[in-house]
Amino acid sequence: MSTQYPNWHWIFEWSTSGTIHAHAVKSVYVAGRTKYQSYLIAEFEDLGKALVIDGKMQSSLSDEYVYHESLVQPPLLAHGSPRTVLILGGGEGATAREALKFRTVEKVVMVDIDGEIVEACKKYLPEWHKGAFNNPKLKVVIDDAEKYIRETNERFDVIIADLVDPQEGGPAWRLYTKEFYELVKSRLAEGGVFVTQATSPTLTPKVFATIYSTLKATFRHVLPYTAYVRSFEGVWSFIMASDARDLQAFKELSDVDSRLQALGVADNRFYDSETHRSMFSLPKPIRNLLASAREISTLSNPVYIPA
Amino acid sequence: MSTQYPNWHWIFEWSTSGTIHAHAVKSVYVAGRTKYQSYLIAEFEDLGKALVIDGKMQSSLSDEYVYHESLVQPPLLAHGSPRTVLILGGGEGATAREALKFRTVEKVVMVDIDGEIVEACKKYLPEWHKGAFNNPKLKVVIDDAEKYIRETNERFDVIIADLVDPQEGGPAWRLYTKEFYELVKSRLAEGGVFVTQATSPTLTPKVFATIYSTLKATFRHVLPYTAYVRSFEGVWSFIMASDARDLQAFKELSDVDSRLQALGVADNRFYDSETHRSMFSLPKPIRNLLASAREISTLSNPVYIPA
């Protein structure tokens, strides 16, 4: 096979109608269309193996740890002694993997709407879940997250929203609204912490800002943070929220390393004390954006990712 | 699923370094990398199901009949009473299907180097082969075409080169050289006719012209013709060659319909008397190109598709 020809198999991630992040596919593991979504697990030239859903890169082998450590570890650390964790979405199993690293954690419930994608992840993404699906502490529920959370009697120390972006017509936009956040809040145990991925503050600033102000209208303490994720070709954001925990104090934490160690979290590839400082120090333009954020996403007036 | 988003899964066919024909994939049937080539069978938004090899569209359900009727029927008709046919390449099985339409045909040998792709075509492209692989008149040989033709004792009435383009480092460039054409000529039965796909006279004119002059240096009669193939986003060319048959007379034929009927060829979707006129009437720029063609492709100085 000659290698002098430019690549011919591409995924276009449309950040906006005017920006495309295109990634060359080297080979395809599996591709399909479920009841809810279109998906592709492929080997990419620059990212290695990766999962794409509806044209959005979900995570790649090259840096899934950046995304998953960032999403999971700060809220569990902010809680301090989490025993029960609820994951909304999280199909790859890597979010569960991160939660299970904490020695205090006794039970993780993962609710994902798309059983077909969860099965594909189990089979094709062992480097992600690393056996988490076989961990007796993990309970996987294939169901609509909104329905599950409405009906459950349980309360959780930490709830993690690891969802696809709020795309119009997609399966997750309802899970970024004030109505849903109220529901989440009611299912947190005392001292509980919620976290959600919050899209990109630089690629889709309006969506990020709206998620922030919607959470701010729901919870007493709200703390946004960011990490650059190469697979997403952008800075990614996460927002923690809690009525009970003083997240501002958490932001200033300087002993992340020893606290992680105390909780049994070892072998981190991304999150540590200095990374913590980089994640929680927001550049001025993002602070300005948040300071002026006003819009609230509701079921009747939801925020959507731009098409 | 919302449909307002631009397509995200694309195949780039690089016609040249400055022209890309990009096709949106709707779903993937199968994709793989064989010892020789990379392939993809997918459903495309505009073309329907299609086979792509090394980034080159081979044929699509929307118009594979244009390509295959054009490649096969004129040389068999020019021969007049073909009994034996040798196909070099032709993995989809549609070239064999077309040859088997002729009631005089008793035996078709198809030699394709890539058994894995032939198996994929058998399984995923039934609309192409339409059972030809089960026809007792067809013998499939998985081998290098050059080796096969060198070693065979058989002679054939018609030999059809249905090969990928002469890509540097690819599996087929040797099969477009003078040395190979001499070999082919020696394996034609008396009155035999050879035909080859000859790339696009408009997208890769130099390659087309070189194949033409190489054949002209080998055979007494040479007749180029063309058909527009939407899947290739261009005019495609074919060149017949024969020492025995007066192909110029064949060009002027006005009773193609009745001759096809006499040979038992029915249900054509593309080739008929008026289509014949359109295929064999070459626009002036192509005639000029051929009139000035001089380069001969040889093993030591082969012609390649531009990268």
Next chain:
Amino acid sequence: MSTQYPNWHWIFEWSTSGTIHAHAVKSVYVAGRTKYQSYLIAEFEDLGKALVIDGKMQSSLSDEYVYHESLVQPPLLAHGSPRTVLILGGGEGATAREALKFRTVEKVVMVDIDGEIVEACKKYLPEWHKGAFNNPKLKVVIDDAEKYIRETNERFDVIIADLVDPQEGGPAWRLYTKEFYELVKSRLAEGGVFVTQATSPTLTPKVFATIYSTLKATFRHVLPYTAYVRSFEGVWSFIMASDARDLQAFKELSDVDSRLQALGVADNRFYDSETHRSMFSLPKPIRNLLASAREISTLSNPVYIPA
């Protein structure tokens, strides 16, 4: 400057939402946005200098003669002794250039809505107009074609619609409707012939077929023909229409060369007797498409190019 990097400046021509023809720009002559349209005159790697309007390749130096000879010469030849010609659109000046080749032509009126683009063509496309804008037989009117044709008292031997495609919201879609064709017919002199570019029969078959059936509902004789235009990456169509001229007889013409000579048309690069045969012999799928064409484009139910 290294040349090993893939091209970075591209024009995407969206044939459909699932097919892109992308062309690499080497340098930009001029680019702008008029009251009506966006335009770019650039040097392309494969096509040479070319004019792009609203993302649609209008013509390139590499083969503008294919398009312009095809559009203009057949209707003037079919008329036989054209003295007056009306061009609707035709900003590059090459349509006028072709009409002025006929020694019988005494007057050409060209009506183009976009004066800014006409000026850019005058300045940057001398290889197209070749001085036609200075020919005293040519009168250029900057106006809406529909308004002009409604208000003129003149009658023309040949009317040529050299317009951008019928894009929704664009400046030309009204000029492909039955109402407009009735208007055109009323402005033809006795024995007059109309011709329009009719989009691509293979890329936008529905639009082509609708233009055909709309013309058929308006004129006694209608004759479609095609030419492959590399710059458009497809087969292009033209449709002649006339109440007076028997276009079927014209189709069968075998002495195009001598007729062109008699009318003073020399130095053709595309159109001649054999090219005529290739243009007017339609492959079976296009004939089938036309045979089943039924839809009529009207102001209240117009046909649009797919977005």
Next chain:
Amino acid sequence: MSTQYPNWHWIFEWSTSGTIHAHAVKSVYVAGRTKYQSYLIAEFEDLGKALVIDGKMQSSLSDEYVYHESLVQPPLLAHGSPRTVLILGGGEGATAREALKFRTVEKVVMVDIDGEIVEACKKYLPEWHKGAFNNPKLKVVIDDAEKYIRETNERFDVIIADLVDPQEGGPAWRLYTKEFYELVKSRLAEGGVFVTQATSPTLTPKVFATIYSTLKATFRHVLPYTAYVRSFEGVWSFIMASDARDLQAFKELSDVDSRLQALGVADNRFYDSETHRSMFSLPKPIRNLLASAREISTLSNPVYIPA
């Protein structure tokens, strides 16, 4: 004009052969090819006005301040009382603009090889230079930076390398080698600080790491830092180097705001105390990359951006 069509005018920034960042052009201000480089100043849908050189986004109105404040202010602040500044490259004039913000600065020399691009920036990028080109403290020299620095007798408090990436065959790759850094070091005044843009630690980690280790082999103190730049679709890096200044202490600075104020730098849009913390706290993967960096770029074995 309808807006429902996807964008058609694109710039492909090839990060690697497997990753494209594509940006839609809305209109073109000017485009050309100089003796050294190809350039384009255009209005982009997402980035606003921007300068592209050889297919690489140089800076855009949407966030040029991120890049230019990051490149210039930390080294001037680290110096403490800079009077003379030498800028290598810096055609847009925004690097000079930032240096001139410091009240201690008496003289800025900017040496750019490409006079044609500097003129285009003066004319089309007033939002960048904001009149800096008319500031009597600025002296612009059109010359090769290497030649200039070799021949000058002057010494500078701060030297800033604001150059295009080290592209093979491009005009700047020599300016990332150990030989050049030795030359730079010899032209620093006592207490002087050097800074260079250092490509992206995430998109081209090997190049970033090599620049780092090359500087480390030349200077006593070396301090890398980063900022996410949307226009580059990635995290960008800068590296300061000095024999005299203790850059580790600078990294830990908590009173950036008051120090900037003392030096007369007001109205910053990006750089302040918290942004400083985000820039100088490197995530673990980047720290690991730097810890294992070994390669030195030299004239005989230079580092190049991947093609």
